[in-house]
Amino acid sequence: MKDLLLGVLISVGTTLLIGGVLLLDRRARAQRTAKLLAAAAERGWECTPIKEGRMSGYQIEGRTQGIAWSLESTLTTSPAASGSGATSHQSRHTRWQSPGAALSDGLILIGPRTTAGPIPDTQALGGLAAMVVQKAMELMLGEDAAHFPGLREVSLGSGELRERFMVWAQDERAARRLLTFAVERALTDWPSKISLVVKMNPRGLQIDLQNAQLLDPAALEQLVNLGVGLVQAWQA
Numbered sequence: 711m712k713d714l715l716l717g718v719l720i721s722v723g724t725t726l727l728i729g730g731v732l733l734l735d736r737r738a739r740a741q742r743t744a745k746l747l748a749a750a751a752e753r754g755w756e757c758t759p760i761k762e763g764r765m766s767g768y769q770i771e772g773r774t775q776g777i778a779w780s781l782e783s784t785l786t787t788s789p790a791a792s793g794s795g796a797t798s799h800q801s802r803h804t805r806w807q808s809p810g811a812a813l814s815d816g817l818i819l820i821g822p823r824t825t826a827g828p829i830p831d832t833q834a835l836g837g838l839a840a841m842v843v844q845k846a847m848e849l850m851l852g853e854d855a856a857h858f859p860g861l862r863e864v865s866l867g868s869g870e871l872r873e874r875f876m877v878w879a880q881d882e883r884a885a886r887r888l889l890t891f892a893v894e895r896a897l898t899d900w901p902s903k904i905s906l907v908v909k910m911n912p913r914g915l916q917i918d919l920q921n922a923q924l925l926d927p928a929a930l931e932q933l934v935n936l937g938v939g940l941v942q943a944w945q946a
Contacts, residue, residue, distance in 0.1 A: 742925040743768060749927035760784060767923060774938045779808040781934070785923045802923035806937045807916035811888075811944035817854050817861060818885050819878040820897070820908035854911055870898050890943040896936045901929075908940065915940055 747757040747768055755772035760782070767784035783804040860880040865872065871894050879885040888910065900906055905920040917937055924930050 746925055746927050746930060750930065764788065772934070774934060775942070777808060777810045777938050777941050779806060779810070779934070779937055779941075781806045781930075783919075783924045802921050804919040804922050804924050804933070805916055806933055807914060808937060808941050809914040810941040811910060811915040813884060813910055813912055815912060816880040816884070817878075818888060818908075818910045819861070820875055821878075822905055822907075823872070823874055823876050854909070867894050868898075874898060874902065888940060888943055890946070893936075893939055893943050896939050900932070900936065904929075910940075910944070915944070 743759065743766075747759065750757045750770050750772075753772070755770050758769045760767045760769055765784050765786045767782065770781045772779055772781075781804070784802070786801045786803075788799045788801070861878050862880070864877050864879050864882045864885050866877050866882070866886055866889050867875075871889075875897060877885050877889065897906075904922045907918045907920065909916050909918070915937070917933065917940075919933070924933065
């Protein structure tokens with residue numbers, strides 16, 4: 711009987727402890743978000759908090775040095791499957807975008823360097839292998855998969871840049887135009903712990919941060935400055 715009672719007390723205590731930790735975490739996150747939105751408003755940016763079901767975060771629209779842009783940073787919590795014993799899953803995402811820099815056709819990608827080899831040529835593969843590669847690219851690139859043919863890695867920039875990032879494009883001249891010295895510096899100064907992907911297509915330019923929700927005003931400003939720098943490089 712005593713063992714049963716002890717087990718119940720431990721279970722209740724653990725539940726209360728976890729609940730308290732989660733409550734404190736939500737409060738701390740809300741305070742950080744409020745501080746960030748206040749800092750953004752001081753810069754004249756239009757800030758809108760997001761709270762939709764299990765998704766929370768903020769949206770900002772701003773203009774920096776004459777360049778219009780928007781940013782959305784969210785945290786989404788997915789409940790664990792019933793009876794699985796697993797904890798809930800949290801996914802974070804941040805996207806900065808601007809129509810101020812766009813390709814007339816094609817695609818430029820800048821992302822973290824990986825150990826993967828070059829993108830296979832679907833025409834050379836043929837058959838089922840080509841279909842598999844094409845499907846994988848559709849999942850990765852979404853609506854930009856139509857620009858996949860001819861996309862190749864181009865060797866541009868300093869050794870430090872190439873050590874951290876890969877640049878993909880159909881037109882090397884377009885990629886070279888984007889990668890000015892100032893852009894290279896901004897990319898190499900970017901924190902390596904936050905995965906960053908730059909994409910420019912006919913709709914504009916966007917920067918995606920994988921598994922990251924920005925709650926630090928300094929980090930937010932660094933992202934905005936990087937995006938604005940990319941647009942300025944293309945417009946020059």
